[in-house]
Amino acid sequence: LKTTDFGDDKDRVMRKKDGGYTYFLPDVAYHMDKWQRGFTSVINEQGADHHSTVTRVRAGLQALNAGIPEGWPDYVLHQMVTVTRSGQEVKISKRAGSYVTIRDLIDEVGRDATRFFLAARRVDSQLTFDIDLARSQTNENPVYYVQYAHARISSVLRKLAAEKGVERGLNECVGDLSLLVLDEEKELANQLAKYPELIANSAAQREPHHLTHYLRDLAGQFHTYYNAHKVLIEDAAVRDARISLYLAVRQVIANGLDLLGVSAPEEM
Known part of the structure; x- marks a missing residue:
């Protein structure tokens, strides 16, 4: 196929001498089928070592003259991931070969840590996946650290409801936010205010x-x-303001973890 007419660096063989087809043909056919089924937005996630497929697949699709826009599909190319344990690179796959699958990682450290760790680096940066860190229950483990904040807030709210006899639903508590005058409270509020724009930009x-x-x-x-600073205090007005801040932090953490496909535990 003369894909050089459509931006490829060389023309591509579609059928070999023995009659079999090259990988190029099913790649193009697969994407053509996607387009015909109405997938106008497609993002292929591949390893950076497959970067050469981007131009050839797009060129092959343009050669079909099927109305597919130039630059379709989109690609996200990931750098390699190294898995380590005790500071040493490990191969934990039970399958033949030298690779590690997502299932292997999930079996080792769980879904939450796998998702969070893999999403924690730019795709164009190499990632070292530390199994020991991912399994640890310490502040150095980022997913544990974030989940613990959610669980900690939930625990405080349960304790508040039990000890202080708060009659109204805690989730409906709206305190006087002008009473949040501490520097730490203002910093938390400012951080929360960044969330909507951050999500829009990340997407x-x-x-x-x-x-x-x-x-x-x-x-x-x-x-x-x-x-x-304590939230379980006698000053009801300040307490309600701090409860409101706690609720907002918990909600944003829960929303963010949900977007990542990570659980937000009520207790840990």
Whole structure:
């Protein structure tokens, strides 16, 4: 196929001498089928070592003259991931070959850690996946750190309902936010205000690592605030204002984790 007419660096063989087809033909046919089934927006996620397929597949689709727009489909190319344990690279696949599958990682560290860790770096940056870190229940483990903030808030709210006899639903608590005058409270509020724009930019740029970094920062700010200032206090007005802040932090963490496909536990 004379794909050089459509931007490829060389023409592509579609059928070999023995009568079999090259990989190029089913690649083009597969994407043509997607287009015909109405998938006008397609994002292929591949390893960076397959970068050469981008131009050839697009050129092959243009050669079909089927009304497919130039630059379709979109691609996200990922750098390689190295898996380590105790500082040493490991191969944990039970299958033949030298690769590690997503299933292998999930079996080792769970779905939450796998998703969070893989989303925590730019796709064009190499990632070292530390199994020991992903399984640890320490502040150094970013997914544990974020989930713990959500669980910590949930625990405080349960305790508040039990000890203080708060009659109205905590989820409906709206305190006087002007009473949040501490620097840590203002910083938390400012961080929360960044969330909508961050989500919009992350989606537009297809860079979920911005969200993982944001959640880690938000959790860190909350833990610092929690350790310095109590919410279970006698001043009901300030208490309600702090409850409102707690609820907002918990909601944003839950929303962000949900977008990543990571659970937000009520207790840990």
